[in-house]
Amino acid sequence: MTTPVPCTTTGCTTTGCTTTGAASLTATRAAAEVAAPRRSRAGAACALAAALLLGAGCGGNGVTAGPAESAVASTPAPTDVPTPEVAVSPTPSTTPSQASASTPRPDEEPSEEATGLPEDATTGTSEQASGGGPMSVVAVRSARREGYDRVVLELAGEEGEPGWFVQYTDEPTQQGSGDPVEVQGAATLVVVVRGLGYPFETGQEEVLGAFPGQGTSVLQEMLVGGVYEGQGQVFLGLSQEVPYTVTRLQDPPRVVVDLYGG
DSSP states (O other): OOOOSSSSEEEEEEOOOOOHHHHHHHHHHHHHHHHHGGSSSHHHHHHHHHHHHHHHOOOEEEEOOOSOOOOOOOOOOOHHHHHHHOOOOOSSSSSOOOOOOSSSSSGGGGOOTTTTTTTBBSSOEEEEEOOOEEEEEEEEEEETTTEEEEEEEEEEEESSSSSEEEESSSBBBTTTTTOOOSSSSSSEEEEEEEOOOOOHHHHHHOOOOEEEEESSSSSSEEEEEEETTTTEEEEESSSSSSEEEEEEETTTEEHHHHEEEE
16 A cells, blocks of 8 residues: 655655645654654654644645744834024124214214314325224214214124225226216215125124215215125215315214215
């Protein structure tokens, strides 16, 4: 009598399982008993062990290697999300003055001794070096005094003393670009203020644009330009070319231009 052997056993390796369940286990036991006389006891034991393993692991028409290891989807570690930078406005070191032409500071008023044309009045050039800073022009104002018009350029920012370079010009142009600038009046006095910086450097909001004279006789317009390489231009449009003086005041720092005539 020939017993069909569904699994082939070589040593302790078993392959080719085609039966399932208890029938597979019984058939494999019979195969082991028939093969016992031809093998050593150790070989029979090995075959029986293989049969037991096959009985537990065989199913259907193929070999099931056991439950596959569950694939666990690993959650990727959250990447570091960069915190968006918040632009922080610099804190002004000095609060810009809101003084208007009708309310000049006390030290901007003429002294009782001031009469006639000062000795240092000129129609040529006036120059003064700056120190400290940088600063920004934060206010401009003008007013009429007895015998002259006064222009005040107020600055704020880092502690320092503003400088200037002042002269008349027949062809006002913008510094840096060289573009022509239209200024009201028959004469233009260019005031280049030194020791300036950009608003992000000074922490101040600078004034820009055109401002008319306030009750003035000679002054018609003040045109404030931007900063370029530490300097800022202020164009003074005048009805005529007149002698002028430039002085410096502190607390807060100011550049004062007096225009004599009218």
